[in-house]
Amino acid sequence: xxxxxxxxxxxxxxxxxxxxxxxxxxxxxxxxxxxxxxxxxxxxxxxxxxxxxxxxxxxxxxxxxxxxxxxxxxxxxxxxxxxxxxxxxxxxxxxxxxxxxxxxxxxxxxxxxxxxxxxxxxxxxxxxxxxxxxxxxxxxxxxxxxxxxxxxxxxxxxxxxxxxxxxxxxxxxxxxxxxxxxxxxxxxxxxxxxxxxxxxxxxxxxxxxxxxxxxxxxxxxxxxxxxxxxxxxxxxxxxxxxxxxxxxxxxxxxxxxxxxxxxxxxxxxxxxxxxxxxxxxxxxxxxxxxxxxxxxxxxxxxxxxxxxxxxxxxxxxxxxxxxxxxxxxxxxxxxxxxxxxxxxxxxxxxxxxxxxxxxxxxxxxxxxxxxxxxxxxxxxxxxxxxxxxxxxxxxxxxxxxxxxxxxxxxxxxxxxxxxxxxx
Numbered sequence: 001x002x003x004x005x006x007x008x009x010x011x012x013x014x015x016x017x018x019x020x021x022x023x024x025x026x027x028x029x030x031x032x033x034x035x036x037x038x039x040x041x042x043x044x045x046x047x048x049x050x051x052x053x054x055x056x057x058x059x060x061x062x063x064x065x066x067x068x069x070x071x072x073x074x075x076x077x078x079x080x081x082x083x084x085x086x087x088x089x090x091x092x093x094x095x096x097x098x099x100x101x102x103x104x105x106x107x108x109x110x111x112x113x114x115x116x117x118x119x120x121x122x123x124x125x126x127x128x129x130x131x132x133x134x135x136x137x138x139x140x141x142x143x144x145x146x147x148x149x150x151x152x153x154x155x156x157x158x159x160x161x162x163x164x165x166x167x168x169x170x171x172x173x174x175x176x177x178x179x180x181x182x183x184x185x186x187x188x189x190x191x192x193x194x195x196x197x198x199x200x201x202x203x204x205x206x207x208x209x210x211x212x213x214x215x216x217x218x219x220x221x222x223x224x225x226x227x228x229x230x231x232x233x234x235x236x237x238x239x240x241x242x243x244x245x246x247x248x249x250x251x252x253x254x255x256x257x258x259x260x261x262x263x264x265x266x267x268x269x270x271x272x273x274x275x276x277x278x279x280x281x282x283x284x285x286x287x288x289x290x291x292x293x294x295x296x297x298x299x300x301x302x303x304x305x306x307x308x309x310x311x312x313x314x315x316x317x318x319x320x321x322x323x324x325x326x327x328x329x330x331x332x333x334x335x336x337x338x339x340x341x342x343x344x345x346x347x348x349x350x351x352x353x354x355x356x357x358x359x360x361x362x363x364x365x366x367x368x369x370x371x372x373x374x375x376x377x378x379x380x381x382x383x384x385x386x387x388x389x390x391x392x393x394x395x396x397x398x399x400x401x402x403x404x405x406x407x408x409x410x411x412x413x414x415x416x417x418x419x420x421x422x423x
Contacts, residue, residue: 010105011105013100015066016098019066021096031054087105088101090102108350117416120419121418122281123420124418141242144248148237154199154200155201160185164234165231193211197209197231212225212226285412286412297343363399
């Protein structure tokens with residue numbers, strides 16, 4: 001047995017000859033029931049003939065049955081938490097002799113927890129200024145704005161142009177076609193090529209022009225592309241914002257006046273910013289714990305983490321309309337570029353599991369059921385259907401693990417030593 005502090009281990013295992021012979025006999029007997037040879041009735045082919053004619057098949061089956069059985073039995077006896085599949089070598093199997101082989105493999109690391117409570121982190125509760133409240137209320141006014149048609153005239157900066165848009169060339173995949181698209185001419189969210197070409201057009205006019213999408217454009221399939229469009233101006237609209245008064249507040253919900261609305265907005269902004277501030281603080285706690293604990297990480301865990309991250313990124317690209325099959329990955333380069341982050345993330349996960357165990361934190365059945373019900377509402381399907389789908393791909397276990405991790409992070413944040421104003 002190798003150094004117990006290392007994730008790389010090896011075992012040399014010997015299986016007694018009588019057990020090898022017993023397994024061989026079982027394999028031969030099983031083959032006898034299946035084999036059909038001319039001149040012999042089904043199931044009556046002589047054992048010795050089967051041993052001679054199917055020697056390699058028998059050897060393969062015997063090794064497939066005995067090696068995993070004895071490897072995992074020996075690993076369990078020695079208290080080794082095996083990770084991944086063992087690499088088996090030096091296999092020696094001769095008639096009448098014991099079976100000998102060497103197994104090289106990785107094990108989960110042994111983690112000795114150091115002090116994980118009272119980690120010092122910078123943190124302060126957020127402060128909400130009057131300007132923040134005013135900005136959020138202005139966004140609410142924008143959402144409640146009315147758009148009135150303007151008498152026909154040339155488009156000006158600040159107008160909302162209603163256009164029928166169709167791509168003529170350069171669009172990836174299917175052509176882009178929208179019968180009614182509203183663009184804020186000169187607005188910060190409108191590409192300048194649209195604003196420049198729509199300015200001066202009058203309702204009913206059609207125009208062809210190129211639009212260059214920036215390299216960092218939000219939709220990956222359009223980023224960096226130049227697309228030629230035909231735009232037909234259908235109407236010009238002017239935005240009219242509701243007056244900021246008590247009636248506006250009452251229209252938004254259960255508020256008696258504007259002051260109640262402002263207080264509700266303040267609380268909402270505080271909750272949002274507090275959540276993100278605490279998430280950042282929890283991330284710093286995890287970083288500190290990873291730095292504080294030195295232990296080796298199995299390569300199998302690292303590769304699994306890299307694969308999961310790549311798959312997540314590919315799903316995000318697919319959601320944006322990019323065909324993942326069109327992306328050629330150099331797996332060695334991907335592994336090299338992602339390795340440091342993967343090691344950090346694996347260490348963090350192992351540490352949080354260990355801390356959860358030490359703190360006796362677990363997901364209750366009620367908590368898991370509540371999350372399954374939430375997902376069912378989100379997907380608009382029966383709870384039983386959601387649960388069945390989750391159980392099929394191990395989703396229920398992942399939900400329980402996520403709840404446990406969140407509880408652990410909350411416990412760590414609760415006991416952390418917070419430095420900064422307002423802490």
